[in-house]
Amino acid sequence: MANYTTPIRESDHENEVKNNFDFNAANLACRVRIKLLKSIEDGHMLQAQRNRFKVKLLKHKLKRCSYEDSDVDMTNKRSLLRRRSFEPYELETIVGRITKHEEDHAKNIASLKGKLKRAR
Numbered sequence: 001m002a003n004y005t006t007p008i009r010e011s012d013h014e015n016e017v018k019n020n021f022d023f024n025a026a027n028l029a030c031r032v033r034i035k036l037l038k039s040i041e042d043g044h045m046l047q048a049q050r051n052r053f054k055v056k057l058l059k060h061k062l063k064r065c066s067y068e069d070s071d072v073d074m075t076n077k078r079s080l081l082r083r084r085s086f087e088p089y090e091l092e093t094i095v096g097r098i099t100k101h102e103e104d105h106a107k108n109i110a111s112l113k114g115k116l117k118r119a120r
Helices: 012-019 027-070 077-083 088-119
Strands: none
Touching: 077 088
C-alpha cells in the first residue's frame, strides 16, 4: 500500500501520512473536530459573503434611487410647460401626485440607508 497514488497527485508525504494513519479514538476525535471547525469557518465565510452581497445590493438600490431623483425634475412646472407634455390644467394634479411620490421615495431611501447600516 506504500505505492498508492491518488488521482489528485498529492505529495508523497501526504500519501504516507494517509496510508499510515492510526485509527485510534484520539485521532478520530481530532479528525472530527477539524471537520467541524472547517465547516464552522465555511459557514462564517458564507455569512460574510452574503453580508457583502447585501451591502452591494443596498448601495446599488440607493444609487439607482438617487439617479432617478436627479433624472428629471417633474416638480418644476416651467420645465413641464416647456416640454408641452401636459396641459396647464393637468399640472396641479400631476404635481400633487409627484409630491406624494417624493414623500414615499424619501421614506424608501431612509429605510435603505437604515438597512445598509444594519447590514454592515
